[in-house]
Amino acid sequence: MKNSIVFSGELGFLNLADLIQLLGNNNSSGILRITSQYAKRPSFIYFKNGDPVDASNGSLNGIDAVYSLFGWIEGIFEFTLIDIEVNKKINQNRMEIILEGLRMLDDEKIVILGTVANKQESIADKHSTKPLVKGPLIDYMYVVDEEEFFDGARIVEENKFGNWMWVILNGIVEIFKATHKGPELVLRIGKGAFIGRLTSFFVRGDTRHATAVAKGDVQLGVLDSQRLSSEYACMSSEFRNIVMSLENRLDQVTDLSIEIGKSDNDLYDFIKGKSPFFVQGEKDTRLFTITYGKAFVIHKTLKGYIKLATLSEGDFVGNLPFHSIGHEPGGASVFGSKDIEVMPIDTDVLQKEYNNTPLIFKKIMEHLGNCIAVTTTVACNKNKSRS
DSSP states (O other), rough: OOOOEEEEEEEETTTHHHHHHHHHHTTTOOEEEEETTTTOEEEEEEEEEEEEEEEEETTTHHEEEEEETTTSSSEEEEEEOOOOOOOOOOSHHHHHHHHHHHHHHHHTTTOOOGGGGGGOOOSSSOOOSSSSEEOOOOOGEEEEEEEEEEEOOOEOOTTTTTOOEEEEEEEEEEEEETTTEEEEEEEETTTOOESSOOOGGSTTTOOSSEEEEEEEEEEEEEEEEHHHHHHHHHOOHHHHHHHHHHHOOOOOOHHHHHHHOOTTTTHHHTTTOOSSSBOSOOOOOOEEEEESSSSEEEEEEEEEEEEEEOOTOOOEOOOOOSSSOOOOOTTOOOOOOTTTTEEEEOOHHHHHHHHOOOHHHHHHHHHHHHHHHHHHHOOOOOOHHHH
């Protein structure tokens, strides 16, 4: 297939954070070329299956080059769809890259290239320090109705019953969790993002785990729950367990993000002398299902240890072949209880089932993985600052 530019535009319309999310959500492979009248030569970011794997900007390469490009607030981008063959030099999750790049930009640690008056709006705008997670392109085939909510309206409420799902067609929705000090903002989600849980289709009396509130006027698409539940039921039990395990992780890191406390330094006594299943920062493609006992997902910082999740029977541990969620092995280690038993998962078989899964489920899982990665980063930064 002949290589060609599939889309282009100005950074003033789509900034780098938006571009990385868009290419990631669509699992794109190719080269993003960025030019600016303030730079002597163009810069490049190389994508493989939606993830940045390498980049160049002048003398900078890899992740440093990507971060520097968040300072390019004026310029032209072009994306060429092509199967690239480059060595992977970037190991960070793309949502981690976005959050860190924008944090560095806000902290003035990145040189701005362009007119200051045109400085791009951060993923966390002036009204909120929480990230905005956008979803993939909307699949209207599953939208059976549309609903509108005005600014401040509650779409769902924490601990209230509900087993339906929406996709955000327009607007921003803020996610809150209840605390002893009142509701606390956890996350902001935008166009293409999903509200609701797949597993609620099979749990009678399932309750919402957070409150969703319209920020400004919001238009939602009601998803066909009967069609979703029928197709979800046809998936293998192993695949459904992974979906449930992902939702379990999101619940736990969300709770962590609102907890007041320090890094869990007592975990050192627990892990001392133990060999982890997965070591934080190492490349490891293995994947397991827990059949007995417990596993602990632990993120190590310079100031101590943070327990991201406690997993049990039915949960997965390891590297998902189709998503990066910012946990093990890149962002966390995994330790098991003395009685833990695990069963290997054939990742080739799992990848094949994922490839044959209806597109809507891929989009939902992609968004779920992005929310886990972002919320984990927020929780870790919050806990580290209290250490």
